[in-house]
Amino acid sequence: MKSLFDPNVHAEVQTRIESLTTASVPSWGKMSVGQMCTHCQKPLELSMGKIALSGKKPGFMKRMVFKLYKPLMYNDKPWSQNLPTVRDFVVSDEKDVAAEKTKLSTLVSEFHQQKDTAEWPAHPMFGKFTHEQWGKMQYKHLDHHLTQFNV
Secondary structure: OOOOOOHHHHHHHHHHHHOOOOOOOOOOOOOOHHHHHHHHHHHHHHHOOOOOOOOOOOOHHHHHHHHHHHHHHOOOOOOOOOOOOOHHHOOOOOOOHHHHHHHHHHHHHHHHOOOOOOOOOOEOOOEOOOHHHHHHHHHHHHHHHHHHOOO
8 A cells, every 4th residue: 555655655646636626526425526625634634633533532342343444444455435434524515626625735745744753643533553554544545535536
């Protein structure tokens, strides 16, 4: 799995983001391109400790289930289409595509610049991820949604 910490992958993702336009339409799902760009900002912000999820932490049983699914977050297998998302990451209002692309691009670069960071905040649902896992997971999420919009 590619990692957003790799300079070539970072450049590839930035090119793909830049190629999005107001005319970009999804191959699946309900989000517009502006909503998708806003949605993709959330996991990056979460990983860098800029936001926290609302609501209570999952109980013991949910943590056990999340532990089973954790490797799917960063392995080589693509995510299925139309997966449910965390409530805090749902974007229902329309967004300005140019503004959201800029914000997403900035966050992608900010995350990439953390390539030497050793300690990361624990994910509120999945717990600790290694540096390598964070890089792969962020790439996998971005790739999933950029592929959704055929870029």
